[in-house]
Amino acid sequence: MNLKNLTPIREGSPTCKICEGVGFLLEENVKNSSSGVLVLCSCVGESCPCGGKAPYMVYDESQNKMLPCVCHDARIELGGIEFLVRKAGIPPRYKYRTLDRMDLNVDAPGKDGFVIAHNWAHDLIRDWGKEGIKPEGLYLWGGTGSGKTLLACAILNELILRYGTECKYAKINRDFLSTIRDSYQKESELHGMEQTIKKQFTDVEVLVLDDFGANKESDWANSQLYDLIDSRYEEEKLTILTSNISPVEWKDKAEGRIFSRLMEMAHPLHLDCPDYRLIHSVYKVE
């Protein structure tokens, strides 16, 4: 897939009909990969004398020194995107999924909620980094298969492709609460790392917290969740939450503190397409 409309990077040949100047593409039909991989376009890779070997330099006889290969800048940019996607921890099936590839024209029950959320995501990405605009977080809630994780990850993918933003995807139990619990265990390699873990979650520019409040949480867990969203709110960092419960259901938890913070930092959007198979055909998640 041509990435021309998804990234400002132009390291390929401006006249190339395949990448239209980007220098690399998203190859979608790749064995053992549900989301595809980034590949160098032939306009920079085909005649490349370095053979794709880092640091992508070649010896120039006339100048008697090493010079960047023709592929150099395109490979560096491609590697930069791959690095950010990997570092963000986006689940394999949602890697490189973007808003423009979701078909919103198919008729399906409960589609409207998804379309509205899709519009919010679109505006958030469009206005990212614009002066005077402070992006509001999102609280995407709905049942299994409603497309909330897909949408949250599409926002991360597009912020990485378009702006090179540092992002993080985390399942709230597995990646946050459990890692903090591990840091209390003497035998764990995370022992004593509680503050470091929390700092990573607070500092990252954009954070997706998937399955927020999926299980019945203890007072300890609720206070961890509150501290996390509160510190991100204080730092003015963008947080996108997905949950299977409505924001109102947070009212009684942690003395209502979680609820009021959520209301201040995230716009609630209800995704209510009830049928897993339908949403998959509609939104092309295979």
Ligand SMILES: [Zn+2]
């Ligand atoms: Zn090309």
Ligand SMILES: [Zn+2]
């Ligand atoms: Zn090369």
